[in-house]
Amino acid sequence: MLLDTAAKIENETDPDCLWQAAREGLGTAGIDHMVYITVGNDFSDLFVRTTVKELYHERPPREDPFLRYCCESYEVILAGAAFVDRHPYISPEERAFIERAATFGFNAALAIPMRLMGADRFGGFIIGNGQSAVDFQRTIVPRTEELRLFCMIVHRRLEELIPRADRPARTERPALVARALPAAFDQLTPRETEVILMLAQGKTRAQSARICGISIHTLSDYAKQGYRKLGVTSAAAAAALLLEEAGGLPGVAPSGRRSP
Known part of the structure; x- marks a missing residue:
């Protein structure tokens, strides 16, 4: 279970080590790539980490469709080129970005908001792999709640460790989960x-x-x-x-x- 990795994540005091632990944990669940992106409510003060640096070479992170459409509720949304036809509101430019992302391994993904539009910051995770829609729904979608909880743990710890202008970094573990669950x-x-x-x-x-x-x-x-x-x-x-x-x-x- 992914929560077995949570204790390691909570003990990490270095953001890079935490990110690597999260990546390895998600890898055991069949997730090849991940993006963590948050912005201020006016799309300023961008923070982004991704396993695919080339992803935003042609489109800035602030224009990621995830931020535009997925952060109005805490609902987990099927995303990526494999599911793009489910979202007719996507513009041609956004569709091109999503299809390009598929070439880097984001063919099918879960968009997992951690904060909503209207808060001082909003954003969350996009996690995925190169599977077809059918295979993704068979292997990954049944684990959605487990993956969402794991991402929330990572999010809370990153919030503690990453300094921003409005608050310093802290090293104590977040208040989401215990260091080791009974x-x-x-x-x-x-x-x-x-x-x-x-x-x-x-x-x-x-x-x-x-x-x-x-x-x-x-x-x-x-x-x-x-x-x-x-x-x-x-x-x-x-x-x-x-x-x-x-x-x-x-x-x-x-x-x-x-x-x-």
Whole structure:
């Protein structure tokens, strides 16, 4: 499972090593290439990392269709030349960019927003390979939630390590996941893990549902299923389990409330 790589990522204090670890982790899931791109809400203050530097030689990163169309919700979108016909709003110039990206191994991809338009920054990940649409849907799409959670872990850690004008870099691990999850979490689905970790950190169900891009009702169903598998009945009990068996979550007191 990709989350096995999460502990290594959280222990990294060098952005280049973190990026390499993320690339290797995604490689085990059949992902050959990745782009991480974020911009300010006015498309300034660009930050981009990619496994294919040639990708933006003819079109600047700020004009990547991902930023233009994929960051209005947290929905994961099928992207790349293999799926371009599903998106009729794409302009001829954007289509040419997408088809050129296929020559570098981005024939089929998942576009995974981490932040939405309207925030101070927005953007996320594009991860893919050279497979056909049929093969991609057979091998990669069933792992979408696992891949999305993995990318969120990478995103949170990059946010900690990469300095920007408005804040310095920090070396402590982010508040998304514990340094090592208890064995009991192995039986949870990636979505159940994500939901329970956010609730255990003190986020409200409304906040967690917004981050996940699902309804509060659906989030509650995931939480109930996860709690049942863990043998607990509340976010506070899940937080206590993490504190006892995984070394704790930063910012979470034993009561499950945020520490001062």
